[in-house]
Amino acid sequence: MYELSLMCPEDRVETLSDALDALDALSVSVEDADAQTDAEQALFGEPGMPPPKDGWQRSRVLALFTQEAQAREAVELLAAQDFFASCQVLGVAAVPDQDWVRLTQSQFAPVDITPDFWIVPTWHEPPAEATRVIRLDPGLAFGTGTHPTTRMCLRWIARQAATPGLGRVLDYGCGSGILAMGAAKFGATDIDAVDIDMAAVESTEYNAKANGVQLNAGLPDKATGCYQTVLANILATPLKVLAPLLCNHVADGGHLVLAGILERQAQELKDAYAPYLALSVADTEDGWILMTGAR
Template sequence: MFELTLLCPEERVDTLSEAFDALDALSVSVEDADAQTDAERALFGEPGMPAPREAWTRSRITALFATRAAADEAGALLAAQDFFAGCEVLGVAEVPEQDWVRLTQSQFEPVQITPEFWIVPTWHEPPAGAVQTLRLDPGMAFGTGTHPTTRMCLRWIARQGAATLGRVLDYGCGSGILAIGAAKFGAAPIDAVDIDPAAVQATLDNALVNDVQLAAGLPERAHGVYQTVLANILATPLKVLAPLLCAHVAQGGHLVLAGILERQADELKQAYAPWLPLEVADSEDGWILMTAARG
């Protein structure tokens, strides 16, 4: 495979990306051309909100093609277009053959939740001292244990006993990691629900790998009340779901919410106040875990 690299101003990024798509590029990536220099600028938006800008002032666009001829032809075609003004072809280079599976796997190491509880990809052996492990590989659904919100939820689960967890609802289950974690610590029965059928299937597949019992389906599967209701989504949908999630919490039960930034704590408290009193139970890297109990 061969990669064609261009240098372009911010306003040309979208046009060139669309042009590469029309030219059947296998992939297109955009990077800050001034990265690791004094001119480098961060370009990150908060979850659920758009990025402050579409691209960097000077962007490097790299498109991957199957052959050298296709990459050279794409560069020549683009250079002849009016919209290429202000852009520059930096070159075409061959991409070395790699074991992409092994390379991807090397990026996912076991994740510590507590000293005794670890998330371990299937190609790794459990770390020494791991008493409880959850086997999970990266896939199509959200939730590998690397994000602070997932780790905080799992830490909360690990600190509870089976009697405290009881019947569990994992609302917005993604990979099923929270539902499986709850099962590992004795919760039963467990319902895991998501609006994405791919997430439902990922949850069932991951439950099978971990040899735990749970039921998974679309949101209408959730019914009745639960001793523990888990929802690791984002602040905006959590606010919308407040009456629904609270209605599923049994007397003496617990509500556990994540996907919330520290600055959003008061918003969530206000949204849930008519039903349950939320409090911050944990924090990590700017994210918080909020919980409530129905007395």
């Protein structure tokens, strides 16, 4: 494969990307040309929502082609376009062959939730001290145990399971199903895991089977009645919208556990849930917080 590297301003990123796609590029990616310098710009957007901007003021656009001739031809065709006047060709280079599977696997190591509870990819052996293990590989759905929000939820599950237990459990926005499986590993036997994305539902079913866990996965209408434990690791904005729905699922004496919230968003969530439950911060990690409430 061959990589064509281009530089362009923010207002040309979309046009240039579309042109490269039309020229049969295998993939097109955009990165900050000033990354790792004082001029680096951070761009944050919520999953499922349009990005705040198409690129950076100095964007590096990288396109992969099967043949060098394709990349060179793309350069010639792009150079003749009016929109390319403010863009620059940085070069065409061969991409060395790599074992991409092994490279990807090397980025995921076992993750400890507690000293004896671990999330372990299938290509690793569980640590000797692990008495509870979830086998989980990176996939299409969110939740591999590496993100602070997931770890905080799993830590809460491990603590709560000791006394008085988890009871009936709802994992709302289940992603990979990791929280539902964590609840099962700590004794929960009546578990519903729901998500609006069928890919997440299928991922949860696959992961549950691979881990020997019994749960009910489905779309949100699968969640019925009240639960002793309601878990939702999503993001602050949808969590605010879901406040009445989630709280309605919490049984008397039950617990609501929310994650995907930044520290600065704590008061927003408290205000949104105040008509239903009083929330408090139960855990923090790397700028993220876990919020809980009890009925």
